[in-house]
Amino acid sequence: MNILNQSLAQMLDFAAPILFAALGGVITENGGVVNIALDGIMRFAAFFGVWGASVSKSPWVGLLWGIGIGILVGAFHAYITVKWAGNQIVSGVAINVVAVGIITYFLELIFKTTGYSPTVPYFGSAVNRISIPFISNIPILGAFSNLTIFVWLSLFLVFGLNFLLYRTVLGLRIRSVGENPIAAETLGINVFKVKWFSTIAGAVLAALGGMALSIGSLSSFTNSMPAGKGFIALAAMIFGRWTPFGAMWASFLFASAQVLQFILQATAKGIASKIPVGFYLSLPYFLTIGALIGVVGKAVGPAADGVPYKKEG
Amino acid sequence: MEALAVKNIVKKFPNVLANDNVSLSIEKGEIFAIVGENGAGKSTLMKIVYGLYTPNSGEIFVFGNKEDIKNSHDAIKLKIGMVHQEFMLIPRFTVTENIVLGDEPKKGVVFDYKRAVLEVKELSEKFGLKINPTEKVENLSVGIQQRVEILKILRRGAEILILDEPTAVLTPQETEELFKTLNALKQNGKTIIFISHKLGEVMEIADRVAVMRRGKVQGVVNKPDTSEKELAKMMVGRDVVLEVPQVKVEKGKVVFSVSGLTVKNTRGIIGLKNVSFEVYSGEIVGIAGVEGNGQAELVNAILGFLKPINGKIYMGMEEMKFITPYNMRTRGMSYITEDRKRRGLVLPFKARENVIMGQHSLYPFSNKGILNNQAIDEFVTKKLEEFDVRPPNGYIKAESFSGGNQQKIILAREMSMKHSFLLASQPTRGLDVGATEFVYKILVEEKKKSKGVLLISLELSEIMGLSDRILVLYGGEIVGEVMPSETTEEEIGLMMLGLKRKERVEQ
Ligand SMILES: Nc1ncnc2c1ncn2[C@@H]1O[C@H](COP(=O)(O)OP(=O)(O)O)[C@@H](O)[C@H]1O
Ligand SMILES: [Mg+2]
Numbered sequence: 001m002n003i004l005n006q007s008l009a010q011m012l013d014f015a016a017p018i019l020f021a022a023l024g025g026v027i028t029e030n031g032g033v034v035n036i037a038l039d040g041i042m043r044f045a046a047f048f049g050v051w052g053a054s055v056s057k058s059p060w061v062g063l064l065w066g067i068g069i070g071i072l073v074g075a076f077h078a079y080i081t082v083k084w085a086g087n088q089i090v091s092g093v094a095i096n097v098v099a100v101g102i103i104t105y106f107l108e109l110i111f112k113t114t115g116y117s118p119t120v121p122y123f124g125s126a127v128n129r130i131s132i133p134f135i136s137n138i139p140i141l142g143a144f145s146n147l148t149i150f151v152w153l154s155l156f157l158v159f160g161l162n163f164l165l166y167r168t169v170l171g172l173r174i175r176s177v178g179e180n181p182i183a184a185e186t187l188g189i190n191v192f193k194v195k196w197f198s199t200i201a202g203a204v205l206a207a208l209g210g211m212a213l214s215i216g217s218l219s220s221f222t223n224s225m226p227a228g229k230g231f232i233a234l235a236a237m238i239f240g241r242w243t244p245f246g247a248m249w250a251s252f253l254f255a256s257a258q259v260l261q262f263i264l265q266a267t268a269k270g271i272a273s274k275i276p277v278g279f280y281l282s283l284p285y286f287l288t289i290g291a292l293i294g295v296v297g298k299a300v301g302p303a304a305d306g307v308p309y310k311k312e313g
Numbered sequence: 314m315e316a317l318a319v320k321n322i323v324k325k326f327p328n329v330l331a332n333d334n335v336s337l338s339i340e341k342g343e344i345f346a347i348v349g350e351n352g353a354g355k356s357t358l359m360k361i362v363y364g365l366y367t368p369n370s371g372e373i374f375v376f377g378n379k380e381d382i383k384n385s386h387d388a389i390k391l392k393i394g395m396v397h398q399e400f401m402l403i404p405r406f407t408v409t410e411n412i413v414l415g416d417e418p419k420k421g422v423v424f425d426y427k428r429a430v431l432e433v434k435e436l437s438e439k440f441g442l443k444i445n446p447t448e449k450v451e452n453l454s455v456g457i458q459q460r461v462e463i464l465k466i467l468r469r470g471a472e473i474l475i476l477d478e479p480t481a482v483l484t485p486q487e488t489e490e491l492f493k494t495l496n497a498l499k500q501n502g503k504t505i506i507f508i509s510h511k512l513g514e515v516m517e518i519a520d521r522v523a524v525m526r527r528g529k530v531q532g533v534v535n536k537p538d539t540s541e542k543e544l545a546k547m548m549v550g551r552d553v554v555l556e557v558p559q560v561k562v563e564k565g566k567v568v569f570s571v572s573g574l575t576v577k578n579t580r581g582i583i584g585l586k587n588v589s590f591e592v593y594s595g596e597i598v599g600i601a602g603v604e605g606n607g608q609a610e611l612v613n614a615i616l617g618f619l620k621p622i623n624g625k626i627y628m629g630m631e632e633m634k635f636i637t638p639y640n641m642r643t644r645g646m647s648y649i650t651e652d653r654k655r656r657g658l659v660l661p662f663k664a665r666e667n668v669i670m671g672q673h674s675l676y677p678f679s680n681k682g683i684l685n686n687q688a689i690d691e692f693v694t695k696k697l698e699e700f701d702v703r704p705p706n707g708y709i710k711a712e713s714f715s716g717g718n719q720q721k722i723i724l725a726r727e728m729s730m731k732h733s734f735l736l737a738s739q740p741t742r743g744l745d746v747g748a749t750e751f752v753y754k755i756l757v758e759e760k761k762k763s764k765g766v767l768l769i770s771l772e773l774s775e776i777m778g779l780s781d782r783i784l785v786l787y788g789g790e791i792v793g794e795v796m797p798s799e800t801t802e803e804e805i806g807l808m809m810l811g812l813k814r815k816e817r818v819e820q
Contacts, residue, residue, distance in 0.1 A: 167423055167424060168422045168423055168424055169417045169419050169422060169423070169424045170422065171424070172410060172414065172417060172424050173414070173415075175406075176403055176406070176414050179403040179404075179405060179406070180401065180402070180403045182401060183401035183402060183403055183414075184414065184415070185365075185384075185385060186363070186365070186385045186395070186397070186401045187385065187389075187401075187414050187415030187416070187465075188384070188385050188386035188389050188415045188416075189414070189415050190386075303403075303404070303405070311365075
């Protein structure tokens with residue numbers, strides 16, 4: 001494998017968690033519910049995935065556990081914001097804060113460790129990777145010769161979500177609810193049902209993003225997960241103008257910055273090698289801020305995004 | 314045959330009894346009008362029929378059967394369709410998507426957009442309502458948007474069509490078009506409930522008219538047996554004279570003037586060309602013109618929202634160098650806007666906050682940055698009463714008041730600020746007779762108090778009745794300056810269309 005293919009494969013690997021969560025944001029916010037809880041949901045699922053895999057010795061069971069916790073947290077967010085028309089930011093912050101505390105506690109309680117969980121069976125191991133050896137030497141295409149199931153899934157979901165949102169009846173209804181829920185209601189659409197669906201579906205996608213970090217590519221959970229990736233995903237969603245393909249390109253951009261950071265670190269010579277590692281590590285985050293400043297004000301999301309919907313009278 | 318009947322409907326909101334034991338019966342195939350002032354409860358009644366509000370008590374009968382309408386879905390199934398006062402459209406969707414939403418043609422789970430476009434085309438041809446099915450709704454004029462709304466409910470097979478103040482946003486030509494459509498639908502056997510507070514229109518289109526006041530039905534009359542005057546009396550509860558008493562006030566010195574004002578609008582087009590005029594104390598200067606001929610540019614330039622590319626603005630004798638709303642106000646300008654919801658009020662704020670806004674940092678309302686609630690309450694209570702705001706409760710949010718009362722809250726604020734010049738931009742737009750009358754009274758009082766008033770209005774009768782001097786705007790230019798006593802509506806009408814010019818009369 002040449003360096004280009006290697007970097008590209010690494011980029012896709014880095015992009016997957018961000019992309020899953022960004023897609024989660026896309027579907028939730030197209031339904032009019034703001035989801036700043038992406039980060040917290042990722043953390044929950046990253047841990048539960050590892051826990052499930054550790055209990056069962058199978059990454060597949062871990063995957064189900066992670067999806068399960070995604071559904072639960074998504075349902076909590078929907079319960080607060082849809083059922084009770086509560087403040088979406090408050091609910092999101094609550095989830096993020098609770099995720100930090102509770103998972104740290106669980107890590108100690110269940111694995112009796114701090115910082116890292118023990119290693120568990122995962123999808124990044126050689127047997128679980130999807131290997132297509134005969135393309136490995138073709139430029140660019142070769143990057144796809146040895147990816148994890150998570151990376152493939154993240155790419156397929158871009159197409160899948162695009163189809164759902166723009167080609168199906170359900171997608172039209174989700175978008176109508178995010179644009180003007182009262183109009184949707186007057187046409188006999190059950191706004192609450194649609195919002196419940198898009199909120200939980202978004203949480204499941206974010207959960208996949210969390211697991212892409214743990215059982216997807218690493219064999220354990222580390223307590224710093226997801227290290228703000230949920231917020232980068234939120235930025236990717238906005239940068240991508242709330243569309244699946246937009247979110248994909250934005251995730252690729254942020255992931256490229258991460259790859260670049262490694263390359264710069266590795267190749268730094270002379271004075272550049274004296275630059276603290278922290279500087280390189282923070283590059284993707286700076287890029288996120290820069291990208292957001294560039295599009296802020298121009299990017300328009302769904303018209304009723306973030307506005308709690310209450311049936312009047 | 315009876316198409317729709319409501320019996321003893323009661324609907325309470327936290328602050329008002331919006332429907333007070335309302336009963337009505339509407340025949341199939343008639344155009345039934347419901348008139349009433351803003352806040353009379355017309356929309357509330359219709360939203361109950363359409364399943365958006367749940368009544369506290371009462372019954373609804375549709376085609377003779379008692380029905381329990383819990384949501385719009387139920388209403389649609391009973392062939393009731395409603396065009397709301399505020400359009401229920403999704404601007405970023407196409408005409409077709411808006412029309413079929415909620416009942417989409419599909420192949421499996423896939424939305425069959427092609428077939429939807431065809432269906433919409435057929436529908437539009439069948440009812441003679443021309444639209445472009447693939448155009449985005451955000452690009453359409455209000456008149457066409459309304460067509461989309463009507464098609465939307467016709468596609469659901471509506472037999473009973475409710476139109477809530479459909480003409481409020483239309484131009485006279487668009488209104489004529491709508492009336493043709495409504496008559497055609499009536500020929501088709503549809504039942505139409507037409508809500509309005511414009512009595513002229515009601516007399517033109519309706520077969521029968523119900524009048525509502527303060528949540529109650531005052532009476533139902535056959536059109537041939539009634540008159541505009543009688544309806545107005547039933548609506549307001551007393552005789553209404555919309556004529557303005559002519560008051561002559563000695564003209565004083567110039568309080569406001571512009572010279573050579575040229576303004577580009579937000580689309581980069583010159584919207585106001587070399588406009589000059591003065592406003593003296595003790596006079597009302599009326600600006601007549603068809604909407605879009607420079608009114609918005611003039612107002613926004615005066616407020617500092619658009620920077621003129623040429624020309625000067627003076628308050629009194631002082632040239633305003635840095636034009637901001639704050640600077641204009643501190644030099645003595647008050648401002649009444651037609652856009653109550655966005656410019657006039659902070660809707661989620663209480664009435665009391667809206668009334669003192671702008672003076673909130675001054676004594677006695679605040680002291681060293683701390684609000685003095687007692688002083689505020691005293692002041693607001695007095696003002697709400699003085700301006701006849703209903704209900705006179707300062708702790709209700711601005712958004713919960715009817716349009717007329719919202720305007721009164723704005724008046725209460727603007728009149729209590731120290732000022733010498735009043736910029737009144739379409740101050741009666743969307744208001745009912747009662748509130749309009751009130752605004753007229755205030756404007757005449759301003760004149761008596763020797764303030765200078767610049768009145769911008771699209772209603773010619775209003776301009777003719779109130780102004781001491783009339784300027785006509787056409788294509789961003791002042792094409793005529795006339796005295797109301799020396800002109801006719803016809804003459805001004807010709808100038809408004811750019812067919813006649815009249816030079817400034819030297820005084
Ligand atoms: N959702 C609501 N919440 C509280 N008050 C309301 C609501 N809708 C209407 N009202 C009040 O009910 C009264 C009747 O309003 P409405 O039916 O809109 O009058 P109309 O359509 O005749 O102008 C008004 O006083 C209005 O402020
Ligand atoms: Mg109304």
